[in-house]
Amino acid sequence: MEIKKVSGGVCAAKGFKAWGTFGGLGKPGKGKDDMAVVLSDCVGTAAAVYTSNKVKAAHISVCKEHLADGKAQAMLCNSINANTCTPDGVEVAKYNCSLLAREAGIAAEDIIVTSTGVIGKPMPREPFEKGIPELVKNASYDGGDKAAKAIMTTDTLDKQAAVVFSAGGKECTIGGMAKGSGMIHINMGTMLCFLTTDCAISSEMLEKALRAEVVDSFNQVSIDGDTSTNDTLSIIANGMAGNETIVSEGEDFENFKAALHEISVIFARKIAGDGEGCTKLIQAHVSGAPDKETARLISKSIICSSLFKAAIFGCDANWGRVLCAIGYTPADFDASNIDVSLSSAKGSIDVCSGSASLPMDEDKALEILKEEEVNVEVDIHDGDADAYAWGCDLTYEYVKINGEYRS
Amino acid sequence: MEIKKVSGGVCAAKGFKAWGTFGGLGKPGKGKDDMAVVLSDCVGTAAAVYTSNKVKAAHISVCKEHLADGKAQAMLCNSINANTCTPDGVEVAKYNCSLLAREAGIAAEDIIVTSTGVIGKPMPREPFEKGIPELVKNASYDGGDKAAKAIMTTDTLDKQAAVVFSAGGKECTIGGMAKGSGMIHINMGTMLCFLTTDCAISSEMLEKALRAEVVDSFNQVSIDGDTSTNDTLSIIANGMAGNETIVSEGEDFENFKAALHEISVIFARKIAGDGEGCTKLIQAHVSGAPDKETARLISKSIICSSLFKAAIFGCDANWGRVLCAIGYTPADFDASNIDVSLSSAKGSIDVCSGSASLPMDEDKALEILKEEEVNVEVDIHDGDADAYAWGCDLTYEYVKINGEYRS
Numbered sequence: 001m002e003i004k005k006v007s008g009g010v011c012a013a014k015g016f017k018a019w020g021t022f023g024g025l026g027k028p029g030k031g032k033d034d035m036a037v038v039l040s041d042c043v044g045t046a047a048a049v050y051t052s053n054k055v056k057a058a059h060i061s062v063c064k065e066h067l068a069d070g071k072a073q074a075m076l077c078n079s080i081n082a083n084t085c086t087p088d089g090v091e092v093a094k095y096n097c098s099l100l101a102r103e104a105g106i107a108a109e110d111i112i113v114t115s116t117g118v119i120g121k122p123m124p125r126e127p128f129e130k131g132i133p134e135l136v137k138n139a140s141y142d143g144g145d146k147a148a149k150a151i152m153t154t155d156t157l158d159k160q161a162a163v164v165f166s167a168g169g170k171e172c173t174i175g176g177m178a179k180g181s182g183m184i185h186i187n188m189g190t191m192l193c194f195l196t197t198d199c200a201i202s203s204e205m206l207e208k209a210l211r212a213e214v215v216d217s218f219n220q221v222s223i224d225g226d227t228s229t230n231d232t233l234s235i236i237a238n239g240m241a242g243n244e245t246i247v248s249e250g251e252d253f254e255n256f257k258a259a260l261h262e263i264s265v266i267f268a269r270k271i272a273g274d275g276e277g278c279t280k281l282i283q284a285h286v287s288g289a290p291d292k293e294t295a296r297l298i299s300k301s302i303i304c305s306s307l308f309k310a311a312i313f314g315c316d317a318n319w320g321r322v323l324c325a326i327g328y329t330p331a332d333f334d335a336s337n338i339d340v341s342l343s344s345a346k347g348s349i350d351v352c353s354g355s356a357s358l359p360m361d362e363d364k365a366l367e368i369l370k371e372e373e374v375n376v377e378v379d380i381h382d383g384d385a386d387a388y389a390w391g392c393d394l395t396y397e398y399v400k401i402n403g404e405y406r407s
Numbered sequence: 408m409e410i411k412k413v414s415g416g417v418c419a420a421k422g423f424k425a426w427g428t429f430g431g432l433g434k435p436g437k438g439k440d441d442m443a444v445v446l447s448d449c450v451g452t453a454a455a456v457y458t459s460n461k462v463k464a465a466h467i468s469v470c471k472e473h474l475a476d477g478k479a480q481a482m483l484c485n486s487i488n489a490n491t492c493t494p495d496g497v498e499v500a501k502y503n504c505s506l507l508a509r510e511a512g513i514a515a516e517d518i519i520v521t522s523t524g525v526i527g528k529p530m531p532r533e534p535f536e537k538g539i540p541e542l543v544k545n546a547s548y549d550g551g552d553k554a555a556k557a558i559m560t561t562d563t564l565d566k567q568a569a570v571v572f573s574a575g576g577k578e579c580t581i582g583g584m585a586k587g588s589g590m591i592h593i594n595m596g597t598m599l600c601f602l603t604t605d606c607a608i609s610s611e612m613l614e615k616a617l618r619a620e621v622v623d624s625f626n627q628v629s630i631d632g633d634t635s636t637n638d639t640l641s642i643i644a645n646g647m648a649g650n651e652t653i654v655s656e657g658e659d660f661e662n663f664k665a666a667l668h669e670i671s672v673i674f675a676r677k678i679a680g681d682g683e684g685c686t687k688l689i690q691a692h693v694s695g696a697p698d699k700e701t702a703r704l705i706s707k708s709i710i711c712s713s714l715f716k717a718a719i720f721g722c723d724a725n726w727g728r729v730l731c732a733i734g735y736t737p738a739d740f741d742a743s744n745i746d747v748s749l750s751s752a753k754g755s756i757d758v759c760s761g762s763a764s765l766p767m768d769e770d771k772a773l774e775i776l777k778e779e780e781v782n783v784e785v786d787i788h789d790g791d792a793d794a795y796a797w798g799c800d801l802t803y804e805y806v807k808i809n810g811e812y813r814s
Contacts, residue, residue: 316810403721
């Protein structure tokens with residue numbers, strides 16, 4: 001089955017409009033919109049997964065309530081304020097849904113509402129009273145860019161992607177947008193990612209696919225080890241591709257899952273590559289692990305190591321830190337026969353064999369590590385399982401951004 | 408029982424000599440010694456705990472072999488080279504013990520041998536052939552400073568401490584030295600810490616005390632989340648204080664444990680406060696937890712958060728990141744009623760009550776956070792257990808040190 005990357009984002013699938021605007025949550029005059037909407041032409045099936053953090057954004061309980069019936073028609077998202085640890089967060093989130101419902105002529109219970117930004121600041125209502133009518137009035141089939149930019153916080157790039165696949169002989173599309181740059185160590189859900197598809201699929205199968213997918217894409221991303229209070233990955237499937245509704249396992253479901261995996265990995269890499277202050281995307285691929293979960297844990301341990309992340313920032317092929325990070329992975333495997341190589345668009349170099357040093361051409365290593373995407377390839381030689389994880393380097397800029405974030 | 412801090416380090420207890428010298432592992436002319444020895448006048452009981460990292464320094468298997476009988480007379484340590492992931496690391500470690508045994512007239516099996524430095528570089532023998540005779544020739548009862556400086560890597564300060572307590576009516580001393588500044592997220596053992604005591608105690612009780620102690624002192628320190636391959640905490644007890652040997656539980660053993668705790672917390676704080684590139688020591692105290700282990704996990708989660716560490720570097724009272732770090736702690740507790748306050752020598756300020764924001768005097772917060780020691784006080788209101796953890800801020804300098812470490 002072929003999956004094709006196409007241009008576009010949250011409006012790439014049939015029947016989805018979007019927009020972004022400035023409601024007034026942030027400081028005016030900064031040219032940065034602070035809220036976005038995605039509207040489907042009809043009610044669709046829907047699913048979401050959320051952060052595992054015990055301290056949760058107010059929007060999460062509202063989303064769970066709204067998605068209890070497996071249906072949704074719209075997504076509403078604001079940046080600047082996380083609506084977390086606020087006294088009346090749930091009330092404000094519900095109020096905002098009622099505003100959008102009234103303006104768009106849809107049911108408040110069919111809205112997926114989310115927030116991202118600073119934790120612990122009371123959430124004002126006025127910006128939404130001003131912004132939501134604007135969002136609805138301007139929402140259009142080519143408003144995806146505007147929406148994707150409005151949900152950014154410390155992101156330097158908006159994150160959009162779309163893939164096309166086929167189900168039941170019909171061409172289907174999954175598109176989406178995401179934000180996320182700091183407080184990212186995804187567990188169970190993700191920062192904020194909004195997917196839309198015109199594929200017809202039951203809410204049960206949609207949720208099943210989404211829950212299975214996060215394990216090997218979003219959950220394998222870490223920027224700073226901090227699992228956010230707001231992580232939410234959501235999807236609406238409006239069925240407008242006209243395929244026979246996917247209601248069980250089978251070829252169509254496999255195709256849908258493959259397309260969902262493709263777009264999820266694209267977003268996982270986009271998020272890692274735009275980590276706060278980062279200059280490089282780091283991909284770790286671990287093979288030869290005794291089982292899949294061990295491979296996941298080891299690859300994630302590597303891309304989480306502050307020391308290795310700082311070394312990569314300095315283009316220093318300090319592979320000892322890779323071995324160190326492998327060694328403290330909380331899993332059961334043999335660490336005595338590990339091979340490590342480093343690669344990028346400029347070639348590949350073996351740095352460690354049988355858990356011991358190899359003579360290294362430092363000039364070649366430097367040339368490889370100067371690239372914007374660096375791969376760490378690890379073979380544990382203790383089984384057949386493999387996994388990927390994505391992270392970024394640790395830089396002066398990360399410290400700067402996070403030493404000054406609230407001010 | 409009174410425990411008194413006194414001056415001195417590894418030579419503070421009776422009958423311990425020490426020295427440091429330049430053997431040639433590092434570059435000459437940098438004024439930095441690279442190896443140290445501690446020699447007891449007689450064979451003592453001894454114990455050690457080691458890193459939980461699966462990738463282990465060569466010295467660890469040698470130490471375990473040498474300490475199988477619970478006895479030791481000397482400690483040998485080098486900096487610059489970790490002797491980890493090297494082809495003949497165990498052979499070199501044993502060779503070095505044989506050199507020291509010959510020079511000092513002691514048994515090779517009574518030597519605790521350790522290394523710290525870069526991983527994956529073959530360990531040369533010549534520097535030890537040159538350095539060890541110097542160490543033995545010059546070892547003296549006031550050589551503790553020299554030894555403590557020789558074992559430093561990126562440490563900016565040497566770390567020494569000593570406490571006096573009483574056992575069986577005799578005054579006993581525990582002294583020690585430690586090194587550790589990066590790759591520090593201690594688990595089961597510690598970076599390198601060498602303790603010496605003149606207290607008479609059986610090797611069984613010594614090991615029991617040491618294993619119990621690390622849980623609430625060294626294991627609660629994290630600088631960068633990276634558990635080293637070389638962490639080793641060792642102690643020799645030569646019995647020269649003349650107390651009746653401690654062979655069982657009882658008042659003397661409690662006194663010994665209390666003194667061991669006192670000196671361990673001193674070293675834990677010294678290590679955290681000298682984290683690579685750091686400007687501040689962060690102490691987290693969590694109370695009201697349902698059990699001790701949960702309190703440990705929550706306090707450690709706070710001091711491990713990259714985001715909170717960067718905020719403290721920027722003197723930003725971003726307590727939302729404390730709530731976030733508490734929330735992703737892998738433990739079972741109620742996160743709905745958490746109080747947080749920040750304090751230092753300049754006073755205290757409540758920032759969060761009942762897991763929601765409080766109005767905050769930003770000027771006062773800034774004044775408090777500008778100090779070199781910052782305390783985060785957290786009450787979970789879900790039980791009676793409490794615990795401490797120690798870490799440091801995340802700075803430009805950390806990134807600089809670790810982007811350039813190997814070069």
